[in-house]
Amino acid sequence: MSRTRGAALRRAALAAVLGVAVAPDLAAELNATAELATLKAEIARLSARVAELEERLATPADADATTDSATTTAPPATADAIEVTDAAMIPRGPRVSVGGRVKLDVVFSDTSRGRGAIGDTLLAPGAIALDATGESDQLDWSARASRLWLKSWQTTPWGDAGAYLELDLLGSGGDQRVSNGYGARLRHGYGELGGLLFGQTYSTFVDVGALPELNDDGISAGSLNVRQPLLRYQHVLGAGTVQLAFEAPETTLTAADGTRLSPDDDRLPDVMLRYQRDDAFGQWSLATMVRELRIDDAAGGARDSAVGAAASLSGMLRFGVRDGLRFTAVGGNAVGRYLAFNAFDGGRLDANGNITLTPMAGGMLSWQHLWDEHWRSNLTAGYAWADDDGAHASANASLYTVHANLLWSPVAHTTLGLEWIHAYRRLVDGRTGSLQRLQFSAVHKF
Amino acid sequence: MGYRPRSSTCVALLVLLASAALGACRAAPPSAVSAQASTPLHYSERLRGLMQRMNALLYERNQTELEVDKERLERARELASAAATLAGEVGADGLPASADDAARKAFAGLAQELAAAAAQLDALAAARRYSELSPQMERVAHACATCHLRFRDRSP
Numbered sequence: 001m002s003r004t005r006g007a008a009l010r011r012a013a014l015a016a017v018l019g020v021a022v023a024p025d026l027a028a029e030l031n032a033t034a035e036l037a038t039l040k041a042e043i044a045r046l047s048a049r050v051a052e053l054e055e056r057l058a059t060p061a062d063a064d065a066t067t068d069s070a071t072t073t074a075p076p077a078t079a080d081a082i083e084v085t086d087a088a089m090i091p092r093g094p095r096v097s098v099g100g101r102v103k104l105d106v107v108f109s110d111t112s113r114g115r116g117a118i119g120d121t122l123l124a125p126g127a128i129a130l131d132a133t134g135e136s137d138q139l140d141w142s143a144r145a146s147r148l149w150l151k152s153w154q155t156t157p158w159g160d161a162g163a164y165l166e167l168d169l170l171g172s173g174g175d176q177r178v179s180n181g182y183g184a185r186l187r188h189g190y191g192e193l194g195g196l197l198f199g200q201t202y203s204t205f206v207d208v209g210a211l212p213e214l215n216d217d218g219i220s221a222g223s224l225n226v227r228q229p230l231l232r233y234q235h236v237l238g239a240g241t242v243q244l245a246f247e248a249p250e251t252t253l254t255a256a257d258g259t260r261l262s263p264d265d266d267r268l269p270d271v272m273l274r275y276q277r278d279d280a281f282g283q284w285s286l287a288t289m290v291r292e293l294r295i296d297d298a299a300g301g302a303r304d305s306a307v308g309a310a311a312s313l314s315g316m317l318r319f320g321v322r323d324g325l326r327f328t329a330v331g332g333n334a335v336g337r338y339l340a341f342n343a344f345d346g347g348r349l350d351a352n353g354n355i356t357l358t359p360m361a362g363g364m365l366s367w368q369h370l371w372d373e374h375w376r377s378n379l380t381a382g383y384a385w386a387d388d389d390g391a392h393a394s395a396n397a398s399l400y401t402v403h404a405n406l407l408w409s410p411v412a413h414t415t416l417g418l419e420w421i422h423a424y425r426r427l428v429d430g431r432t433g434s435l436q437r438l439q440f441s442a443v444h445k446f
Numbered sequence: 447m448g449y450r451p452r453s454s455t456c457v458a459l460l461v462l463l464a465s466a467a468l469g470a471c472r473a474a475p476p477s478a479v480s481a482q483a484s485t486p487l488h489y490s491e492r493l494r495g496l497m498q499r500m501n502a503l504l505y506e507r508n509q510t511e512l513e514v515d516k517e518r519l520e521r522a523r524e525l526a527s528a529a530a531t532l533a534g535e536v537g538a539d540g541l542p543a544s545a546d547d548a549a550r551k552a553f554a555g556l557a558q559e560l561a562a563a564a565a566q567l568d569a570l571a572a573a574r575r576y577s578e579l580s581p582q583m584e585r586v587a588h589a590c591a592t593c594h595l596r597f598r599d600r601s602p
Contacts, residue, residue: 099511149510149511151510151511151512151515153512153515153574155574160574162512164510164511164512166510166511188510192512201510208508208509208513209509211508213505213507214507280492318495320495321491321494321495321498370498373501407505409504409505412504413504415505443507445504
């Protein structure tokens with residue numbers, strides 16, 4: 001029975017990926033998605049009801065009048081609840097579901113790097129236009145940050161097994177003249193078995209829980225954000241978890257003439273070790289990374305390698321039920337591409353073909369306040385710095401960003417928000433660039 | 447474009463935010479500060495916090511849906527544990543000595559209802575029955591609210 005059902009679900013997953021119409025199976029998956037949607041809506045309703053009851057409790061004079069009505073609207077008694085103590089109640093076959101989000105971004109910037117620049121849609125603080133070189137005043141409309149995901153999970157003797165595939169539309173191609181069609185791009189594609197994860201997702205050096213809630217799908221200057229292929233093992237240690245990962249390496253260097261090099265000559269994986277805890281006051285995480293930067297350019301004669309390290313402390317602290325502070329602090333001589341969308345290269349290549357690692361540091365603070373169950377705000381500031389000793393004149397030396405938003409979620413799956421963004425960068429030679437941006441976004445998750 | 451902010455401006459911003467955070471810590475209401483780790487008030491606040499975190503998962507933008515599922519289950523189990531502990535704490539000696547037998551019996555019954563609802567929620571979470579978590583959470587919340595309406599604001 002379970003084998004038959006499992007096979008049917010696998011066929012459904014395949015049909016969904018290939019776009020083949022297998023109506024009955026697809027309908028079953030849509031039902032599963034609908035169940036999840038119902039679940040989310042009910043959680044929101046539950047929170048609202050608790051708040052309402054708490055409010056009524058604050059007025060003792062009404063207590064007598066409300067007690068009876070509360071009793072009559074009680075949910076089914078526990079005697080009627082489903083018994084789930086039997087281990088056989090746990091689903092055995094794979095459960096597959098499809099979902100995603102639709103997102104509209106309307107972005108007004110006071111400067112732009114020019115036609116088709118992705119920085120007009122999302123913020124890349126290390127690449128904003130320099131003063132006196134950028135185009136002025138640009139309005140950009142886009143639905144490219146919409147996403148589609150497919151997930152599957154099941155229980156096994158080795159622990160839970162899952163798979164996840166997520167795409168967005170921030171790939172290449174497309175223009176705004178007629179159809180606004182853009183290529184899909186892989187965000188995540190990974191499998192899990194017990195504590196083992198393999199595939200592409202956020203780097204272990206990135207604390208996803210510390211990323212701020214922004215309209216902008218870009219990045220705060222002091223944030224870490226890299227997705228890449230990796231192999232990771234996670235183990236529970238005391239009250240926390242330890243993760244050890246080997247991840248795809250990629251060297252980025254600034255050549256003596258100032259151009260960026262990605263030599264693709266790496267031979268060792270980036271190695272990450274992370275410890276994470278979730279305490280009553282919030283969650284925090286300490287991560288370290290060791291990696292090799294290497295170039296082997298037979299034609300140019302540059303052959304060198306260097307090993308560096310980096311560390312980060314990040315997390316989210318909660319202050320009551322309405323406030324929270326997300327934070328990230330990172331530093332080291334091998335941070336490189338992991339910080340602020342590769343605003344700084346990991347090292348410099350001198351005229352003799354030798355690599356010098358670039359020390360750098362960054363920090364981000366993001367305060368979130370819930371005004372009520374529908375409205376919330378986030379104020380986020382980030383800063384990043386790289387040692388400019390010996391750096392090329394056109395390299396970034398420092399940058400900062402500020403994001404401030406007001407978000408409204410009238411129903412559980414829909415959020416509308418307005419965000420003000422300011423970004424600034426300074427080059428080694430003293431030139432600067434600054435950006436003011438206003439971004440409206442509407443998101444609906446399904 | 448004549449604006450030329452310097453690094454010190456950024457540092458000042460970060461310091462300002464850090465100060466705001468510390469200020470919020472100091473400004474915590476006396477009731478929250480004085481709540482001891484083992485008091486019913488502590489568990490009641492913890493339940494509210496956990497429900498808020500469950501609600502926040504609806505708006506999550508960065509985690510993958512698989513990660514959100516895991517966190518949802520984890521929070522449900524935490525919520526079940528906190529509710530069960532609260533039921534045990536208040537059920538043993540939750541009413542003042544002046545309460546009559548009828549009140550004590552009703553109070554104990556509500557505490558048992560809360561414990562049963564919490565156990566059911568934990569079992570559903572352990573079985574990964576996502577669609578049944580929310581109705582069961584509502585039963586936990588209902589058990590809390592019924593007791594609050596009948597007893598909490600009437601205590602001397």
